[in-house]
Amino acid sequence: MRQGNKMSCVWAALSALVVLFSAEDALGKTVTGHFKSEAARQQxxxxxxxxxxxxxxxxxxxxxxxxxxxxxxxxxxxxxxxxxxxxxxxxxxxxxxxxxxxxxxxxxxxxxxxxxxxxxxxxxxxxxxxxxxxxxxxxxxxxxxxxxxxxxxxxxxxxxHFSAEEAGLHSFYFVLLLAYFIAGCIYMQPLYQALRKGGPMHTVLKVLTAVQAFQCCSALCNYIHLARYSRDGVGLPLMGSLAQLWDMVSQGSMLYMLLSLCVGWGLARGKKPGSRPLQWERSRASTAGCVGAVLTQAVLLLWDQYSDSEGELFQAGLSAPALLLTVLRAALVLLLASVLYQVTSTERSALKRDFYLCFTKGCFLWFLCQPILSLTSGLFNHHQRDKVVAIGVILCQSISMVTLYQLFLSRSLYWEVSSLSSVSLPLTMSRSSHRGGY
Known part of the structure; x- marks a missing residue:
């Protein structure tokens, strides 16, 4: 698939950037280096x-x-x-x-x-x-x-070796991996069957599954890094960089998918009213816009990670890349809200409106959890703020993923919204009026 090749090139470029911008963690609890008189004078x-x-x-x-x-x-x-x-x-x-x-x-x-x-x-x-x-x-x-x-x-x-703001993260990632393992044992087989049978949302399901796999890889790398870190205070910096890379890939994949669906959604509604919702747009202009947004987000994430590792003394408040990321996500939410208003204002089917609203809720939760948690973290003690944001974002994005899975794999919602109604699907969200038929 052409889009798959393009995205593979993007992820390869991101991998190279992560390697180039990886720096020695100045916040490590076993720190090695050189005391320099010249640096001490300048700083x-x-x-x-x-x-x-x-x-x-x-x-x-x-x-x-x-x-x-x-x-x-x-x-x-x-x-x-x-x-x-x-x-x-x-x-x-x-x-x-x-x-x-x-x-x-x-x-x-x-x-x-x-x-x-x-x-x-x-x-x-x-x-x-x-x-x-x-x-x-x-x-x-x-x-x-x-x-x-x-x-x-x-x-x-x-x-x-863990400082107060890191205490408990090792246990959290262990529980998270355990939850991923249990969910995989329950839903892997039916999800694999759904992907094999295909359908109008086959590409969406593949991307959602890939994003979930990337998040699982990120959690695994973080757990391995922290497990080693708890023993020597250094950990495995390569695993920490890989965790950031997997998280960046998952964020970019999700952004690319949602933008492609929303842009295609609006174009499809303008050209072919009454067609299936959430069309995956394949035009050059829309693809360029989606890839541009993904690259912009990747650059801001790299900038944010790199600025945190520079060891600035007593830095307070949100950094410039963090503020720009918040602005980008707010702009995406406004775009999605605009598309939702245009579609629901002319949609007569209550079932389709329900579908659009559920999709929008999942997207809003994915995009807004980071800035909202960053703002509300100020209510907590200083040593709890980073953990609240890190754990909260992972949990909120997991809930968003479950919501979208339920939406795109639900036979009751797709009975009228799409032709995906003959597949044996997990995570069903059937209405009471349809329960008797399944």
């Missing part, structure tokens, strides 16, 4: 990592390969809680550190004070050259380091 303290400690027995461990050089440079590791340092001078910024750790040993252990509630701590590196711009930085080699940060585990020992 008024070289940003190392961030960790959200909670409860008692928080621990930071710093290991150096050349502690003698660190002693000569008067190297320090500075820890800050959430606060605004942008308007402070270099000396004021260094003096505001809640904890200053002198790096004069091969391994330095620092216990974090008791936290009454989860608090984010930021680690910066500084030395004798950071604020003394008149001094020339000697051509010393950079200092290789390893920084580990721990929270207390269930037994009270500082062995937990």
């Amino acid at each position: 008024r303290g070289q940003f190392i990592t961030k960790f959200m400690f909670q409860g008692d027995y928080g621990l930071l461990v710093c290991r150096l390969e050349d502690w003698a050089l660190a002693t000569e440079k008067e190297s320090r590791l500075l820890l800050y809680q959430d606060m605004d340092l942008d308007n402070l001078s270099c000396l004021q910024r260094l003096s505001r550190a809640e904890i200053s750790i002198s790096l004069s040993q091969e391994e330095t252990n620092q216990t974090i004070p008791q936290q009454p509630y989860p608090t984010a701590w930021h680690a910066l590196y500084a030395d004798r050259y950071t604020c003394k711009h008149s001094e020339v930085i000697p051509s010393h080699a950079d200092l290789p380091f390893t920084v580990l940060m721990f929270n207390a585990d269930s037994a009270g020992n500082p062995l937990e």
Whole structure:
């Protein structure tokens, strides 16, 4: 299929972009790198990592390969809680550190004070050259380091690599994968039979199934990454990047399908009133518009992911790509609402209107869950916001997928809306007046 080949090229390009833009996670709980005097001077303290400690027995461990050089440079590791340092001078910024750790040993252990509630701590590196711009930085080699940060585990020992905003995600992905497995065991066979028999919505069913498979792959990659992460604080960055890639592919596939259906829907209604709803439009103009929207969303998602990994200190509020993504999704919702109004205002069949409304609800839930959850997450504590958005989006999009599956596989709705009425279908949503016939 031509469209399939085109989309394959798009996904291949996205894969290359993800590999190119993948960066070392600055928020990792086992961080390796180099302390650099030049970077510390330019940034008024070289940003190392961030960790959200909670409860008692928080621990930071710093290991150096050349502690003698660190002693000569008067190297320090500075820890800050959430606060605004942008308007402070270099000396004021260094003096505001809640904890200053002198790096004069091969391994330095620092216990974090008791936290009454989860608090984010930021680690910066500084030395004798950071604020003394008149001094020339000697051509010393950079200092290789390893920084580990721990929270207390269930037994009270500082062995937990997950910070407060990540705690519980590992268990969530395990439950999600278990739910996918159970649903697959129940519905895989009847869905496979439905796909083999075809029908007017065969392409839609294939795309929905592919999107669900992509989401399952993303959840599996996240689970594998977090399982390893819980042991060493590093995880498998490649699996994390693959999880983002699968999620991006699922978002793009869903967007392409819904735009193709909506654009074709409006064109079909204008050219052939009374024809089957949700026609898959294959014209060059509509295909170009759909692919353009998918690529725009992909670029914004990559930009958002890349900006999060740059380690900007004390960044607050929504980022520019996140705001643009919200605007894009709002525009798509307005497009869909406009098409819905045009169709339902002239539609006489109550069954078809019900079909259109169910389709629109599923689309609205898919597109609006991200911005709505991002806005409402402000009602929760800071360490809960990311988890609320991540878990909420997955659950809402899963509900959207189930709604669309029920819609396109329901024999009662398609009895009049389409010719898909002779297939043995799962996830039926039959009306009471038709139950006796099935």
